[in-house]
Amino acid sequence: MSFDPVADIAIRTRNVTLTLGSRDAPTPILRGIDLEIAQGESVAILGPSGSGKSSLMAILAGLEQASGGDVSVGGVAFATLDEDGLARARRGRIGIVLQAFHLLPTMTALENVAVPLELAGEGDAFARAEAELVAVGLGHRLTHYPVQLSGGEQQRVAIARAVAPQPRILFADEPTGNLDGKTSDAIVELLFQRQRDAGATLIIITHDPELARRCKRVLTMADGRIASDTRA
Numbered sequence: 001m002s003f004d005p006v007a008d009i010a011i012r013t014r015n016v017t018l019t020l021g022s023r024d025a026p027t028p029i030l031r032g033i034d035l036e037i038a039q040g041e042s043v044a045i046l047g048p049s050g051s052g053k054s055s056l057m058a059i060l061a062g063l064e065q066a067s068g069g070d071v072s073v074g075g076v077a078f079a080t081l082d083e084d085g086l087a088r089a090r091r092g093r094i095g096i097v098l099q100a101f102h103l104l105p106t107m108t109a110l111e112n113v114a115v116p117l118e119l120a121g122e123g124d125a126f127a128r129a130e131a132e133l134v135a136v137g138l139g140h141r142l143t144h145y146p147v148q149l150s151g152g153e154q155q156r157v158a159i160a161r162a163v164a165p166q167p168r169i170l171f172a173d174e175p176t177g178n179l180d181g182k183t184s185d186a187i188v189e190l191l192f193q194r195q196r197d198a199g200a201t202l203i204i205i206t207h208d209p210e211l212a213r214r215c216k217r218v219l220t221m222a223d224g225r226i227a228s229d230t231r232a
């Protein structure tokens with residue numbers, strides 16, 4: 001499985017829909033998303049609470065299947081993949097920082113970052129994981145378990161874990177939500193630095209207009225649709 005360097009398109013969707021709820025009471029969440037995101041682009045997704053931002057990210061990141069339409073990421077059509085196939089498509093290629101950090105409670109901060117690297121078949125997993133944790137200011141918390149870390153520290157472990165495999169596409173849902181101003185600035189700098197250095201695609205859900213302004217493209221969602229799409 002490889003990314004399509006000719007088209008240089010990281011993500012392409014056609015008429016993507018998501019409908020949840022029961023058959024008797026279906027709830028349309030996404031109502032037809034058409035989107036092309038180039039490799040290396042930085043994209044902010046804005047929009048009111050409940051407009052479908054996290055749902056769209058879950059589909060683009062291969063965490064959830066769309067109800068209808070096509071999603072192709074790095075030239076891979078997601079609709080054809082089962083859960084294992086999606087996990088393989090994500091591994092090492094797609095980095096994800098979710099609002100709930102999903103750190104494994106039985107693993108230390110270092111292990112939470114190193115183990116996915118090992119799973120992706122990377123060498124020097126622990127040395128690289130340590131370097132990533134130092135980069136997010138957590139060199140002094142390597143052996144702490146998630147329960148021993150503050151919310152902002154857990155968020156930074158999740159960010160270190162997401163960027164460590166140097167993914168081609170990095171998704172972040174409110175990556176600075178739990179951080180103070182200074183730490184938030186440092187983390188934002190780290191995300192954009194990774195995006196530039198690796199030519200990665202960066203897709204960030206945020207309510208922070210300052211952070212959105214730093215992205216080359218801003219999508220605004222409303223009621224399950226893309227209401228506006230502007231480039232800087």
Ligand SMILES: Nc1ncnc2c1ncn2[C@@H]1O[C@H](COP(=O)(O)OP(=O)(O)OP(=O)(O)O)[C@@H](O)[C@H]1O
Pocket residue numbers: 020021027029047048049050051052053054055056
């Ligand atoms: N399992 C579900 N069944 C029915 N509706 C759901 C389900 N999961 C999410 N929703 C609804 O889907 C809508 C979109 O949710 P989503 O989390 O994508 O919005 P969001 O724009 O990311 O919001 P926020 O900014 O608050 O995180 C919401 O109205 C939510 O209540």
